Amino acid sequence: MAGSTAQVSGRPKKARIEIIPLIDVIFFLLATFVLFTLSLNKTQGIRVTLPQVFTGEPRATEGTHTISVTEQGTLAWDTEFVNLDEFLRRLQVFHTSNPDGRILINGDENASFNAAVYVFDEARKAGFEKVLIETKVRQAK
Structure with a gap:
């Protein structure tokens, strides 16, 4: 007992x-x-299949907006799909309110390279110095 x-x-x-x-x-x-x-440590973007890399390190997501590029080439600001004009407007508003903010590009591994480069270039033109590309770390075999 x-x-x-x-x-x-x-x-x-x-x-x-x-x-x-x-x-x-x-x-x-x-x-x-x-x-x-x-x-x-989850990002705010929509679900996409991330490209895999062997070298990658986790980054803090505070002060970051996630721009997702889908396989079809459509854009999403965090979890909301946006057109090109809305994307550019939000970039300007975010940079005005937070000049030290960061942009995280969350591109599908099958997305057009051109679409991801366009997002990267527009973020740099808006004045962001910290533009990051989200990847998934590939497991060593």
């Missing part, structure tokens, strides 16, 4: 802390923390 003490040789048996369930709880908490932390 849980919590009861047994008599061994006339003395009460001491309570023990079982270490295996404690290790299980610690691993569960660690896994939960890792998954939660990984979910914090």
Whole structure:
């Protein structure tokens, strides 16, 4: 029975802390923390298939707007699809309100290279010095 003490040789048996369930709880908490932390580094763009690279490093996304280029060449500002004029207008407004802001280009791996370069060039023309290209790190085999 849980919590009861047994008599061994006339003395009460001491309570023990079982270490295996404690290790299980610690691993569960660690896994939960890792998954939660990984979910914090998501970008605001729409879902696209990112190009894969071997050299890549995580970057903070604070002060960043994500420009997505889909496989069909359409543009999205964060999660909202926009036309070309709206994209250019939002670039100017964002640069005016946040001159040190960053633009993250989130281009589909099958998107036209020309479309991604156009977004990059327009962001630079708007005055942004920090224009980043989002990629997915390829796992070494």
